[in-house]
Amino acid sequence: MIKTNTKNINNLPIAFFDSGVGGLTVFEKLKKILPNETYLYYGDTKNMPYGEKTETQLIEFADKIFHFFEQKQVKAVVMACNTTSAITYDKLKNNYNFRIYPIIQSVSKVIAQQDIKRIGVFATPATINSHAYSKEIKKYNNDTEIFEIACPEWVKIVENNKLNQPESFEKIKEKIKEMEIHTPEKIILGCTHYPFLLGTLKQFLPENKFIDPAIEFSKFIKDDLQTNNLLSDNKTEGTEKFYVSSSPENFKTSGSLFYKIDGMPVLVSL
Numbered sequence: 001m002i003k004t005n006t007k008n009i010n011n012l013p014i015a016f017f018d019s020g021v022g023g024l025t026v027f028e029k030l031k032k033i034l035p036n037e038t039y040l041y042y043g044d045t046k047n048m049p050y051g052e053k054t055e056t057q058l059i060e061f062a063d064k065i066f067h068f069f070e071q072k073q074v075k076a077v078v079m080a081c082n083t084t085s086a087i088t089y090d091k092l093k094n095n096y097n098f099r100i101y102p103i104i105q106s107v108s109k110v111i112a113q114q115d116i117k118r119i120g121v122f123a124t125p126a127t128i129n130s131h132a133y134s135k136e137i138k139k140y141n142n143d144t145e146i147f148e149i150a151c152p153e154w155v156k157i158v159e160n161n162k163l164n165q166p167e168s169f170e171k172i173k174e175k176i177k178e179m180e181i182h183t184p185e186k187i188i189l190g191c192t193h194y195p196f197l198l199g200t201l202k203q204f205l206p207e208n209k210f211i212d213p214a215i216e217f218s219k220f221i222k223d224d225l226q227t228n229n230l231l232s233d234n235k236t237e238g239t240e241k242f243y244v245s246s247s248p249e250n251f252k253t254s255g256s257l258f259y260k261i262d263g264m265p266v267l268v269s270l
């Protein structure tokens with residue numbers, strides 16, 4: 001349990017986690033709108049890609065990371081990973097003493113309210129097989145047709161820094177063609193790694209065709225912290241600390257497209 005008085009809770013860190021650099025697409029946005037917060041980020045690079053893991057494995061990874069954050073005394077945890085939000089959130093949400101923000105469940109209402117008739121979703125195999133976006137959006141708007149396509153190769157393109165290689169271009173093109181058959185009005189980038197690929201995606205479809213959930217997600221987190229009087233009262237920019245379960249150098253290099261990390265992430269294998 002957090003053993004501090006209410007005032008101190010406000011200045012405890014906000015923690016992020018993802019399988020790797022993907023969560024930086026959310027972190028970068030929240031940091032921009034809440035610069036004075038203190039942040040921790042855990043990239044579980046040893047167990048990446050999450051999208052090909054079983055429910056049991058994903059629950060085990062998330063639980064270990066949550067316990068790590070419990071030791072660090074955080075006020076909130078951002079599940080900046082669609083896969084863990086889809087597969088583990090419902091199972092784990094009541095087990096810890098901090099607020100937990102799952103990306104899919106936090107953004108689906110706003111997406112549903114945009115009244116888009118045909119929505120595509122690109123995501124990891126695990127997220128697609130769970131139909132989490134479909135189920136969540138349909139809770140708020142049952143008239144939407146949703147077309148879900150798994151892109152198993154895309155996370156590794158980002159993590160292995162292969163953004164500009166011809167075979168990566170072909171892998172992306174193949175999925176775009178598959179999606180275009182359904183003529184979606186908008187396409188959700190349902191994995192936090194995918195906004196790293198926007199440079200390539202834009203070569204096929206206009207940028208405004210893609211929904212990056214990180215934009216609404218960061219606003220949702222800020223609003224919720226504000227509503228619950230949990231914002232920090234720091235007057236200056238807060239600190240940030242990055243942890244990874246393997247390859248700190250690789251995390252720093254691959255992540256730099258979205259966020260320049262000062263120093264080297266700390267290696268912590270859980």
Ligand code: DGL
Pocket residue numbers: 018019020022023048049050051052080081082083084124127155190191192193
């Ligand atoms: N970036 C994560 C997501 O949003 C996980 C990607 C992976 O490791 O497969 O789903």
